Amino acid sequence: MEETISLRELFTVLRKRLWLIVLITIIAATVSGVISFFVLTPMYESKTQILVNQAKNDQQLYNTQTVQTNVQLINTYNDIITSPAILDKVVKELKMDKSAQSLSGQIQVTSAQDSQVAQIVVQDTSAKRAAEIANTTASVFQKQVPKLMNVDNVKVLSKATVGESASPIKPQPLLNIAIAVVVGLMVGIGLSFLLEYLDNTLKTEQDIENILGLPVIGVVTNIKDVPKPSNVSRPDVAARVPQRGETYGS
Numbered sequence: 705m706e707e708t709i710s711l712r713e714l715f716t717v718l719r720k721r722l723w724l725i726v727l728i729t730i731i732a733a734t735v736s737g738v739i740s741f742f743v744l745t746p747m748y749e750s751k752t753q754i755l756v757n758q759a760k761n762d763q764q765l766y767n768t769q770t771v772q773t774n775v776q777l778i779n780t781y782n783d784i785i786t787s788p789a790i791l792d793k794v795v796k797e798l799k800m801d802k803s804a805q806s807l808s809g810q811i812q813v814t815s816a817q818d819s820q821v822a823q824i825v826v827q828d829t830s831a832k833r834a835a836e837i838a839n840t841t842a843s844v845f846q847k848q849v850p851k852l853m854n855v856d857n858v859k860v861l862s863k864a865t866v867g868e869s870a871s872p873i874k875p876q877p878l879l880n881i882a883i884a885v886v887v888g889l890m891v892g893i894g895l896s897f898l899l900e901y902l903d904n905t906l907k908t909e910q911d912i913e914n915i916l917g918l919p920v921i922g923v924v925t926n927i928k929d930v931p932k933p934s935n936v937s938r939p940d941v942a943a944r945v946p947q948r949g950e951t952y953g954s
Contacts, residue, residue: 724892746829746872749873750825754822754823754846794807810837842863
């Protein structure tokens with residue numbers, strides 16, 4: 705029974721503070737939408753894939769040990785791609801006004817587990833420039849890696865392209881607004897319970913019985929509309945003050 709009463713009280717608090725919860729949720733969603741659409745700069749992403757392995761000759765065939773060695777070297781190749789030895793040439797070739805260190809923050813090299821394929825992912829505020837950086841990085845790496853390591857077989861599996869209707873990967877306004885709605889609801893509900901906890905005033909007869917433990921024996925109602933007495937006298941019954949020497953009725 706106590707659990708039922710507790711749940712009822714919770715719903716009562718939520719219903720009483722519903723306006724506050726809705727207001728905070730609307731404000732959070734509005735702020736998130738404004739920031740997502742008008743403040744944050746859209747970012748585009750472009751990808752290219754490369755395959756790196758050792759060249760085989762007539763006397764050497766691929767075996768499990770060779771493939772495993774190439775897989776283990778993928779992490780080394782990933783570090784080389786984002787190193788100044790590669791990115792300095794990318795910046796020079798594209799005539800970019802930034803350093804190799806700044807450019808490395810836009811590039812991420814990933815590879816699937818037990819795979820010899822590396823994927824170069826580039827993010828930029830321009831979809832075209834992101835594709836150019838990805839393709840140029842793969843091309844420069846293909847030319848420079850034989851000089852840095854004993855690798856002479858680098859192939860570009862897929863080049864980065866720019867679609868006609870390229871869409872940014874971030875920000876995602878709808879996702880941001882949905883997250884803001886959830887956060888707004890949580891903040892609104894939490895604030896409602898906090899205000900209810902801090903409110904120690906007595907508002908109803910039920911509060912007196914629950915908090916003070918006293919029975920209510922009477923209620924003084926608030927009468928708002930009280931009719932005012934009329935001061936208008938009838939002219940036919942108006943009394944006349946008698947003068948000296950006169951009697952009533954004369």
